[in-house]
Amino acid sequence: MMDVLVNGHKAYCYTGGKAFDAAKPSVVFIHGVLNDHSVWILQSRWFAHHGWNVLALDLPGHCRSEGPPPASVEEAAQFVLALLDAAGIEKAALVGHSFGSLIALEAAARAPQRITRLALVGTAYPMKVSPALLEGALNDPQRAIDMVNSFSHSMLAPPPSTLGPGTWLYGGSRALMRRVLASNRETNVFHLGFKACNDYAGGEAAMSAVQCPVLFVLGKSDQMTPPRATQALRAKAQGARVMQVAAGHALMSEAPDEVLFALRDFLSEAR
Template identity: 85%
Template sequence: MNYTVNGHTTYCYTGGKSFDAGKPTVVFIHGVLNDHSVWILQSRWFANHGWNVLAVDLPGHCRSEGKPPASVEEAAGFVLALLDAAGIDKAALVGHSFGSLIALETAARAPQRVSHLALVGTAFPMTVSPALLDGAINAPQRAIDMVNTFSHSLLAPPPSSLGPGTWLQGGSRALMRRVLASNREANVFHIGFKACNDYANGEAAMAAVSCPVLFVLGESDQMTPPRAAKLLTAKARGAKVVTVPAGHALMTEAPEQTLFALKDFLGA
């Protein structure tokens, strides 16, 4: 489904379902060099179990037009504009990595618009190494390989994810190359990483969040290890923390555990 947000076309995967104002809504927000497809199992399940689903392509990524957000704050403004464009008063937000910071900032800015906040593979500060920041500009293919090495603890997912024998790292590399190539005017790789690295409002934002909060963390995550979320978990009031057997690519490495954590949290 396409919406016009800030004057540009924004694509959201809906699980093939039409919007129903009588149903609750969940917005899935992807991370750097990803798109809506990283949520394929989770978004499809919610779309078929009583929820409106908006799994968004961020601006300047794949099917969405506009400039890629240069900061977490700018991206949070986009999410609120998306809710306005879709006519949604209140939604649950689920974000992965960069998307988790966007979801957090959105919930802090407009607590009355967010019913639940789920942070998947998160950290604060979300520091990006100088080698990756430089590689995103000067050697993006090598940097993509580095990210995938750090992001995966498995080569093939369980059968419930993308199919038996699927090569997780190969699929993720292909997706990241496709997302990078989708924007010839801006380097969404470096822009996204820099936005993560520069974000400084995490603790203050979490203190302003008023809705229930869930953390889903990968026990083998080298990009955002569970210990790196401690500043946020300490600020979150009554938050639930679920650790799953996965690296940073939680949605494909532990698809059922990630889905069950979200399902239980949202009461679906």
């Protein structure tokens, strides 16, 4: 793990159990709303132990990262690019899930010469959030957390490679979301993140500016960002690749190996 000073605030990054080495090829993992770096635990550790420099970040104002949480996709994208500057990374691959996928997309559009690969996991554009979820995230976040978990999972028990026997997907995800929400006593990062997703209107323009290969990793049973909702982005992406896996929106826990292998094969071409 490492702390990087970005815009005057400490930004936490998990390095997958290996020391940071900017000389290696780098990959940045970006989480979604009410998540943190831990959702990438399997993928980040695998890359760190197979020759990659890994930064699995906590967004500002989330858990171990300081500073005001980003109020828009554009603001979060600027943070990611500032993180690369602060860490001394000239070029990197970006991997983002849900809200994080929009952040990765926008960052790749703003600095196309610096991004070697772009992987969008559980993505959609536009990423509209239902009025019920927006209202719930603002006024009754615990109820909204339950709603999101119901919509995000397509199975009760995970494959053995996720976190081991006895793992409860719904309970684990609910506990993480509650912990992330409680980590910021000043700002409701749940509602702020959902609003940022809902308000983002630059997806097609951003994809048109992306110059690197793009991978879509999508859950066949995803109710939050169904695969059909990627059509606008896929039409703008040059030579886009699409991998659909048997999972809901929580792809990294419901299909951990499939997500890892898709990222492994895709990112290995950038080395």
